[in-house]
Amino acid sequence: MLEGRRAAAVELVMSLPWQHQPSTVQRKRLIDLVDTAWTAGWTSEALRAELVAELNGVRSLYAVWASRLRDLPPPRVGETRSAPALPPRCDDPRHDPYAHHRLLIDPDTDRPGRKCPNCHPDFISAKGGPR
Ligand SMILES: [Zn+2]
Structure with missing residues (x-):
């Protein structure tokens, strides 16, 4: 992963409403999943909106985010056109x-x-x- 792109992934992951500081392993796992989602055409904005939606009563935010990132649907085309992913x-x-x-x-x-x-x-x- 390019340095700037990694920094942007770190930024996105760390901007999530964590209950506790994530462990290094958790952080790295989500960063890799974010990178994969970007490659699939997700924008940072759409991705973040997807991740922070409906978190009431969630016990492990990390588990929810990891599974949402793993099971992301294909990005909506209209969304990627109107809000292109910002470069790092x-x-x-x-x-x-x-x-x-x-x-x-x-x-x-x-x-x-x-x-x-x-x-x-x-x-x-x-x-x-x-x-
Ligand atoms: Zn700048």
């Missing part, structure tokens, strides 16, 4: 490694500030031309 976040060191957005840390305030010109969706879709 770029490796600009001003990104907050623990945040999910594509903003760069403003050195003056130490807070996320402007949109990253390399990987923020606004800039990516602008580059992509007419749909």
Whole structure:
């Protein structure tokens, strides 16, 4: 798996509402499954929506997520067209490694500030031309 793609998979997995910190093995397993889902055409947004849906009363989130990822239906075509998967976040060191957005840390305030010109969706879709 490419480095940037792995980082994006880690980000997605760690953005899930874990009850406890996942073990290394659990994390790695879900990251691999996320990567497989991306290859199948799932977008991060659709995948996350699928994973966080209906978790009330779930005892082991990890078990639920692993089985949902293993048994994913084919992605809905309309969805993949209207929301193309974002490429992995770029490796600009001003990104907050623990945040999910594509903003760069403003050195003056130490807070996320402007949109990253390399990987923020606004800039990516602008580059992509007419749909
Ligand atoms: Zn970036």
